[in-house]
Amino acid sequence: MMSSEPRHPYQPQASFDGGSLDCGSGLLLLIRQHIDPLADGALLEIRSSESSVRVDLPAWCRMTGNELVSQQDGAGGSSFLVAKGKFVPPAPVATAPATRVGTVRPARPVQVPELLPAPAPAPAVAPLSVMGVGSWPRPRWLLEALHAHLEGKLGDAEFEQTADDAVKLSVAAQVAAGVDVVTDGEQRRDNYASFIGARLDNCQLVPITDLLSYVSDPAEFERELRALDVPAGKVRHPAVLGPLSRSRPLAVHELEFAKTQTVLPVKVALPGPYLLTRTMWMECISDRAYADREALAKDVVRVLREEIHFLLAAGAALVQIDEPVLSEVVFGGSVTGNRTFMCGVLDARGSPDAELGFAEALLAELTRGLPRERLALHICRGNWTPDERVALAGDYRPLLPFLTRAPVGTVLLELATPRAGELEVLRGLPDDKRIGVGLVNQKLATVEVADDVLARAEHAVQLFGAQRVLLNPDCGFATFADNPIASAAVAADKLRVLAHAARALRRRHLARGD
CATH class of the missing domain: 3.20.20.210 (TIM Barrel)
Structure with missing residues (x-):
């Protein structure tokens, strides 16, 4: 996608290529998939050939409380460094090789049970029973x-x-x-x-x-x-x-x-x-x-x-x-x-x-x-x-x-x-x-x-x-x-x-x- 390797001031902990996806057709879901497992402050590199991402991704960062740390644009597309939450700079490095390349997870085949079980006996709910609706406050x-x-x-x-x-x-x-x-x-x-x-x-x-x-x-x-x-x-x-x-x-x-x-x-x-x-x-x-x-x-x-x-x-x-x-x-x-x-x-x-x-x-x-x-x-x-x-x-x-x-x-x-x-x-x-x-x-x-x-x-x-x-x-x-x-x-x-x-x-x- 990129004509040459992007040069960011910091090295990301994870990286993936979003290709031509825009923020309204799945790129944000992939970003979430890759950024969630990272520690607070860690960096994710996002590569994209879609021009609208240059505008939409900074807006997404502002909305979600993540920080856009660096953006490198080229003829073949853009590369973004996004910090999970607030970024605390480490010592700069000259290059930023990807440490992990993410890909779209393939859809899993549909699984349908051959036979559904029949109901088993259960205690009866008596008249005038007291019950909560469902949820209880969590510690x-x-x-x-x-x-x-x-x-x-x-x-x-x-x-x-x-x-x-x-x-x-x-x-x-x-x-x-x-x-x-x-x-x-x-x-x-x-x-x-x-x-x-x-x-x-x-x-x-x-x-x-x-x-x-x-x-x-x-x-x-x-x-x-x-x-x-x-x-x-x-x-x-x-x-x-x-x-x-x-x-x-x-x-x-x-x-x-x-x-x-x-x-x-x-x-x-x-x-x-x-x-x-x-x-x-x-x-x-x-x-x-x-x-x-x-x-x-x-x-x-x-x-x-x-x-x-x-x-x-x-x-x-x-x-x-x-x-x-x-x-x-x-x-x-x-x-x-x-x-x-x-x-x-x-x-x-x-x-x-x-x-x-x-x-x-x-x-x-x-x-x-x-x-x-x-x-x-x-x-x-x-x-x-x-x-x-x-x-x-x-x-x-x-x-x-x-x-x-x-x-x-x-x-x-x-x-x-x-x-x-x-x-x-x-x-x-x-x-x-x-x-x-x-x-x-x-x-x-x-x-x-x-x-x-x-x-x-x-x-x-x-x-x-x-x-x-x-x-x-x-x-x-x-x-x-x-x-x-x-x-x-x-x-x-x-x-x-x-x-x-x-x-x-x-x-x-x-x-x-x-």
């Missing part, structure tokens, strides 16, 4: 290990050992608080949805800041992130680089370890197919592997369906399918008046009716033939900040047809916050659906008064009957690993309030067979 030492693992600095075995210790603490805290159904606290995940991208074949996790060039108005999107208190530099987003397949578990390993820590039923949450399709479909990236998002959605459904089969076979009492972005579909424009950031979803959406129809079809295919009593659906209105003012608002009326037809036995809903409207709206749901009623608001730093929570729980029992009611917070306590909504102490206290209400309701209603 600081786990966050350090999580980022080191994502950046390739910590091996799988070392990370899993650290995560095991955090799961033990999470499960013990839930049990001590009095829950009836346990989660592993999603301790191994960077957030509730994008973690999938680190475990699927032909998918890569990159910071959202790396992807601003793919949205229609990067400056406006960056402004939205700041206004909505989203830590964009730490939130990672899945980028599809080839046909998706599942050659290793997405969450079965989480379930298996959690089961060693408790005799209680264990619930596992997975991002739903509509959410993942919206998250993963980005023109100029995923369209090199898929003709359109419908084609991508088929593979998303396939890998999620495989995972649910294996989760049920491993004894998951409940598999929760998270589809919070459905509230963005119905409320994102009409209620807030503008586009609202939801859970890392970068792409634009169609009309609400079309999007709900698409989501309904995906959910039907995902759950086809699976036992509804062991499947749940969770919907909320966004959980990236404790600031209620920037979250979506609106009751469940626009989603009632979807909820009514959803092929799951349980819906776990945000209902404690006034933004979710009145509980009575849900009276039309079919009698064969249980309702997980959000009774404490994880966004509030104060713990709810026990008598108030009990009164709202009693109201739910009067509306739906004790056999159909479950008790839960509105959402997880730490949906995004680096941006927990509550402390572990507050989370435990909120679960204790729910457990207190559940005990009172059981005495009132289940003892007499309501």
Whole structure:
């Protein structure tokens, strides 16, 4: 590419040739792949024959907090030295030979199991059970290990050992608080949805800041992130680089370890197919592997369906399918008046009716033939900040047809916050659906008064009957690993309030067979 070797004042620790790729067609993903494993301050050499990179790469460095140290331009292209973070100059050298040459990783062949396992028995989830939605605040030492693992600095075995210790603490805290159904606290995940991208074949996790060039108005999107208190530099987003397949578990390993820590039923949450399709479909990236998002959605459904089969076979009492972005579909424009950031979803959406129809079809295919009593659906209105003012608002009326037809036995809903409207709206749901009623608001730093929570729980029992009611917070306590909504102490206290209400309701209603 270059007519002669570039002469930089410093020697890079790694080097790769991006050829003619521009920042909007994959170069940024390759940069992330090569810079993540480097130590802070280390240098990466990027070679490029694409002229637009001379303008776009400095802008990317400014946006992501990395430093452009040197740029050498020639007739055949350019060579850039980029420091990971702030650069501290060592002694200069006369030449800069590449110490490692990076290449594009070839797409792995799609792997599909010949036979999916059947569900195995699991402990039943009793009426009036108390459970968290999924995530639990992570210790600081786990966050350090999580980022080191994502950046390739910590091996799988070392990370899993650290995560095991955090799961033990999470499960013990839930049990001590009095829950009836346990989660592993999603301790191994960077957030509730994008973690999938680190475990699927032909998918890569990159910071959202790396992807601003793919949205229609990067400056406006960056402004939205700041206004909505989203830590964009730490939130990672899945980028599809080839046909998706599942050659290793997405969450079965989480379930298996959690089961060693408790005799209680264990619930596992997975991002739903509509959410993942919206998250993963980005023109100029995923369209090199898929003709359109419908084609991508088929593979998303396939890998999620495989995972649910294996989760049920491993004894998951409940598999929760998270589809919070459905509230963005119905409320994102009409209620807030503008586009609202939801859970890392970068792409634009169609009309609400079309999007709900698409989501309904995906959910039907995902759950086809699976036992509804062991499947749940969770919907909320966004959980990236404790600031209620920037979250979506609106009751469940626009989603009632979807909820009514959803092929799951349980819906776990945000209902404690006034933004979710009145509980009575849900009276039309079919009698064969249980309702997980959000009774404490994880966004509030104060713990709810026990008598108030009990009164709202009693109201739910009067509306739906004790056999159909479950008790839960509105959402997880730490949906995004680096941006927990509550402390572990507050989370435990909120679960204790729910457990207190559940005990009172059981005495009132289940003892007499309501």
